Amino acid sequence: MMTNLTCDVAIIGAGTAGLAAERSARRNGAKTLLIDEGFGGTTCASVGCMPSKLLIAAGNAMHAVDQAKVFGVDASAKVDGIAVMARVRKERDAFVAGVEKSIDKLPNEVKIEARAKFAGATILALSDGRQVHAKSVVIATGSSPAIPDMFDVVRGRVLTNESIFELKDLPGSIGVIGAGALGLELAQAMARLGVETMVFDMGETIGGLKDPHVAEAYHAILSREMPILLGVELKAEPEGGGVALSGRVRSRAASASTICSSRRAGHRGSRTSGSRRPGSRSMSTGCPTMILTRCNVAARRSSSRAMRITIARYCTRRRRRA
Structure with missing residues (x-):
């Protein structure tokens, strides 16, 4: 027999937007369910703005050396590409770990590790065979x-x-x-x-x-x-x-x-x-x-x-x- 879950707000996707939507809804008294197939962290932390800014910071450091002569400073430097990329990954992984810790703090009854598809306007069919009946559904699946x-x-x-x-x-x-x-x-x-x-x-x-x-x-x-x-x-x-x-x-x-x-x-x-x-x-x-x-x-x-x-x-x- 198919198990039905009920909530006020179901959120599909545990990225930055999904996590924010879930916390906001729960903080305002709603019963929430957060659905994600892997809970692997956010795009921003893993492959988006955070690692890109690390690479930009390295580029800016080299650019500052290149432009130093404008200010009367005689400077030179070499780029160690292996070291640059290793630092990007090290710091990126620390960002991701921080996001994962915040996900771990979510109540277990809120998190559902599965894929979802609509079976009705506010009904979700999960890949594990269950259904979610919600008053509202937030789609935060990213791209x-x-x-x-x-x-x-x-x-x-x-x-x-x-x-x-x-x-x-x-x-x-x-x-x-x-x-x-x-x-x-x-x-x-x-x-x-x-x-x-x-x-x-x-x-x-x-x-x-x-x-x-x-x-x-x-x-x-x-x-x-x-x-x-x-x-x-x-x-x-x-x-x-x-x-x-x-x-x-x-x-x-x-x-x-x-x-x-x-x-x-x-x-x-x-x-x-x-x-x-x-x-x-x-x-x-x-x-x-x-x-x-x-x-x-x-x-x-x-x-x-x-x-x-x-x-x-x-x-x-x-x-x-x-």
């Missing part, structure tokens, strides 16, 4: 990177925000495809750490900015540190141990901006019928990033006067590296 089909041929060389922090060493070069905040900040951090970096975007603006004057100024500032190409249609092919990218810039905005890969709706503790398969959505400015490693960049003009971009394998020295 996950969706790699576009055009990159299937080089999928083994693709990094997303969920895998980049696992690199043992900084790559020799990267092509960053994704012009949201995460794509831009990771690209800038890598560039400042001596990684040959180039950013691409199918969109016509940078960072999802709406004001054209602000976007133009931001574009110009970031372009001092790395090439950023907008309005690019890309094709990827394996080349040696790396990736070759070729593409056509559709507009005149060919000097700087960002490229985004789309993200599909998350499934933290949930199953959504009719969801898109990875890569089925088009890329658009403002989405999280996709990164192709070990790319060296060269650009030339084609006979049609459209910019052509070719990225060949990076195989020699890295700038300012130990």
Whole structure:
């Protein structure tokens, strides 16, 4: 016989939003159930803003040395890529452990480790065979990177925000495809750490900015540190141990901006019928990033006067590296 559980508020997903929703509802007297398939911590702590800020801090440290001469300070430094990434993971793991401790403090009767799908407006069918009848349901399943089909041929060389922090060493070069905040900040951090970096975007603006004057100024500032190409249609092919990218810039905005890969709706503790398969959505400015490693960049003009971009394998020295 199927067991029924009842509550005032059922929350699907134990990420940052789900944990906050559960605590708020329980604090206000509601009976809650928090459903997650793994209770593995939050995106922010494990693969999001926290580890990315650690990488940014390392990049800023090197950038400060590079700019020291402006202030009359003669300084030099070398980047130890292995040490940089080891520190990122060490501190990231401490953040995740802190989140896990907070989850462990939740009442056991609140936590349900299972997947959920809707069997009615406020009825959830769990993967363990039980049903949850709630007055209200909060969907806080987050999202996950969706790699576009055009990159299937080089999928083994693709990094997303969920895998980049696992690199043992900084790559020799990267092509960053994704012009949201995460794509831009990771690209800038890598560039400042001596990684040959180039950013691409199918969109016509940078960072999802709406004001054209602000976007133009931001574009110009970031372009001092790395090439950023907008309005690019890309094709990827394996080349040696790396990736070759070729593409056509559709507009005149060919000097700087960002490229985004789309993200599909998350499934933290949930199953959504009719969801898109990875890569089925088009890329658009403002989405999280996709990164192709070990790319060296060269650009030339084609006979049609459209910019052509070719990225060949990076195989020699890295700038300012130990």
